[in-house]
Amino acid sequence: MNTTTPELAPSLRDRARTLVESPRFEMAIIAVVVANALTLGMEAAPPINAAHGHLLQLFDRVALGVFVLELVLRIFVYRNRFFHDPWRAFDFLIVGIALMPASGVFSVLRALRVLRALRLVSMVPSMRGVVSALLVALPGMASIIGLLGLVLYISAVIATKLFGTSSPELFGSIGASLFTLFQVMTVEGWPEVARSVMRHSPHAWIFFVVYLLIATFMVLNLFIAVVVNAMQSQIVDELKGDEEQHTQTILSELRALRKEVASLSAAARP
Numbered sequence: 001m002n003t004t005t006p007e008l009a010p011s012l013r014d015r016a017r018t019l020v021e022s023p024r025f026e027m028a029i030i031a032v033v034v035a036n037a038l039t040l041g042m043e044a045a046p047p048i049n050a051a052h053g054h055l056l057q058l059f060d061r062v063a064l065g066v067f068v069l070e071l072v073l074r075i076f077v078y079r080n081r082f083f084h085d086p087w088r089a090f091d092f093l094i095v096g097i098a099l100m101p102a103s104g105v106f107s108v109l110r111a112l113r114v115l116r117a118l119r120l121v122s123m124v125p126s127m128r129g130v131v132s133a134l135l136v137a138l139p140g141m142a143s144i145i146g147l148l149g150l151v152l153y154i155s156a157v158i159a160t161k162l163f164g165t166s167s168p169e170l171f172g173s174i175g176a177s178l179f180t181l182f183q184v185m186t187v188e189g190w191p192e193v194a195r196s197v198m199r200h201s202p203h204a205w206i207f208f209v210v211y212l213l214i215a216t217f218m219v220l221n222l223f224i225a226v227v228v229n230a231m232q233s234q235i236v237d238e239l240k241g242d243e244e245q246h247t248q249t250i251l252s253e254l255r256a257l258r259k260e261v262a263s264l265s266a267a268a269r270p
Contacts (some may be wrong), residue, residue, distance in 0.1 A: 017077045019073065020070070020074055020077055030120065032066050036059070036060065037111050039056045039079045040116075042116045043060075063136065067116070071095055074088060094115050098115075136230040151219060155181050159171045159181060160172075162171065163201060164261035170197065180193060181211065185220070187212070193210055211250060
């Protein structure tokens with residue numbers, strides 16, 4: 001018994017590794033994730049849920065069982081190295097939330113089941129690249145958010161001083177001014193806001209035009225610039241990594257050819 005166990009365990013682990021790393025297995029899990037996301041959406045539709053609620057819940061439990069089995073297989077294959085990959089840890093967290101009891105104080109977790117759809121991010125390489133680029137861009141985005149907050153605060157103070165008396169519902173307090181200017185920053189209904197203020201302050205358009213130019217067309221566009229730059233850097237790094245891997249493959253093949261030629265030469269010598 002003791003002599004066969006060490007031999008069977010690596011063989012079983014190798015088979016499990018071949019299974020979890022196969023493209024068909026990955027595609028099957030992606031299909032289950034997509035189908036589970038669709039069924040969770042159907043549960044949110046009262047007519048569909050009333051007619052097929054039991055089937056939807058049954059499929060939800062089956063999908064959760066598939067996800068648990070997949071994680072067990074991956075933990076069995078990678079052991080301690082399982083949590084070295086942040087994406088595997090992310091999958092473990094998502095499935096762990098789904099396994100928590102959804103009753104009592106944890107009833108809100110029932111709505112969080114739809115987070116399983118986020119597993120597509122960890123399983124689709126292109127999505128992982130986008131998320132990685134966004135994470136790389138976070139430091140630059142934090143600086144821009146700080147700048148935007150400063151512009152919004154200064155503008156709110158100015159607007160409260162200028163238009164607080166004439167338009168108290170929009171700029172009567174610093175809180176109201178912040179909310180109104182945030183709405184203006186999204187370019188949603190800002191002409192109505194500007195016209196209502198201009199009834200009492202005809203020159204208020206100058207403030208709104210300057211604010212839009214600074215907050216919307218300059219600061220917000222910096223977000224796009226930072227994200228695009230991060231994605232370009234990510235793509236360049238991936239291309240460099242592919243080039244280095246290709247070069248190392250060629251070099252290893254050349255070394256193998258040299259050894260083979262050397263061995264043939266040595267064998268041909270008398």
